[in-house]
Amino acid sequence: xxxxxxxxxxxxxxxxxxxxxxxxxxxxxxxxxxxxxxxxxxxxxxxxxxxxxxxxxxxxxxxxxxxxxxxxxxxxxxxxxxxxxxxxxxxxxxxxxxxxxxxxxxxxxxxxxxxxxxxxxxxxxxxxxxxxxxxxxxxxxxxxxxxxxxxxxxxxxxxxxxxxxxxxxxxxxxxxxxxxxxxxxxxxxx
Amino acid sequence: xxxxxxxxxxxxxxxxxxxxxxxxxxxxxxxxxxxxxxxxxxxxxxxxxxxxxxxxxxxxxxxxxxxxxxxxxxxxxxxxxxxxxxxxxxxxxx
Numbered sequence: 001x002x003x004x005x006x007x008x009x010x011x012x013x014x015x016x017x018x019x020x021x022x023x024x025x026x027x028x029x030x031x032x033x034x035x036x037x038x039x040x041x042x043x044x045x046x047x048x049x050x051x052x053x054x055x056x057x058x059x060x061x062x063x064x065x066x067x068x069x070x071x072x073x074x075x076x077x078x079x080x081x082x083x084x085x086x087x088x089x090x091x092x093x094x095x096x097x098x099x100x101x102x103x104x105x106x107x108x109x110x111x112x113x114x115x116x117x118x119x120x121x122x123x124x125x126x127x128x129x130x131x132x133x134x135x136x137x138x139x140x141x142x143x144x145x146x147x148x149x150x151x152x153x154x155x156x157x158x159x160x161x162x163x164x165x166x167x168x169x170x171x172x173x174x175x176x177x178x179x180x181x182x183x184x185x186x187x188x189x190x
Numbered sequence: 191x192x193x194x195x196x197x198x199x200x201x202x203x204x205x206x207x208x209x210x211x212x213x214x215x216x217x218x219x220x221x222x223x224x225x226x227x228x229x230x231x232x233x234x235x236x237x238x239x240x241x242x243x244x245x246x247x248x249x250x251x252x253x254x255x256x257x258x259x260x261x262x263x264x265x266x267x268x269x270x271x272x273x274x275x276x277x278x279x280x281x282x283x284x
Binding site: 019052140142162164167182184187 | 191192193194195196197200203204206207208209215216218220224227228229230231232234235238239242243250251252253254255256257258259260261262263264
């Protein structure tokens with residue numbers, strides 16, 4: 001294994017450990033959503049909203065569409081998408097952590113959605129067939145991945161021609177943050 | 191946040207894999223107070239940023255963007271594949 005690959009694995013492990021160790025957060029990402037959207041998400045799921053934006057409305061979902069939520073976490077955006085695409089549509093949420101996937105399944109059952117499933121997988125190697133979804137949504141997880149181009153290429157692969165993606169993520173200024181901040185382990189997970 | 195890209199670089203990567211019609215539909219400053227609400231930013235990291243970042247930078251450590259892109263409706267974005275097909279497809283023969 002090259003030094004570069006070891007570094008990528010270290011990043012992945014840092015991120016996985018940080019999310020695995022979370023203990024009932026208070027839903028900081030919920031501030032981006034309006035009351036109508038929040039009413040569609042079970043209260044227990046709102047506390048696990050850790051995104052950095054609100055991409056689903058910008059996806060302009062239509063009934064019957066197939067959607068993939070990459071790095072879905074506890075599934076809030078997937079649940080919103082499931083409500084938008086309706087019974088004739090389908091949503092698949094993918095997350096690295098089995099514990100987060102289990103949480104998302106629980107919240108989906110609580111919300112009463114039969115048209116959404118959650119699977120464990122890496123965004124760099126999605127367990128989704130080529131050209132099989134109409135829309136990809138992603139909220140705050142590209143920056144957590146070491147191989148960003150690979151993640152974006154995977155999103156492109158699974159989209160049907162003419163498909164679209166709505167992505168929210170953190171970006172930084174052109175001038176870099178201090179090295180002590182950038183190299184801090186928790187700066188990779190946040 | 192250590193893995194966050196500059197918006198320009200993020201846009202370049204989206205276009206490099208084949209996406210088109212990039213529109214940044216939302217930009218929001220993400221400051222230290224925002225970061226502190228996320229448990230993934232540990233207290234010692236927040237304290238470190240308070241100490242090291244100039245005060246004028248602390249309200250905008252990063253920018254949360256929302257963007258939309260499109261996968262082109264045809265495979266014309268792969269010109270090499272098109273060239274190969276054109277040479278072997280009987281339907282395209284003169």
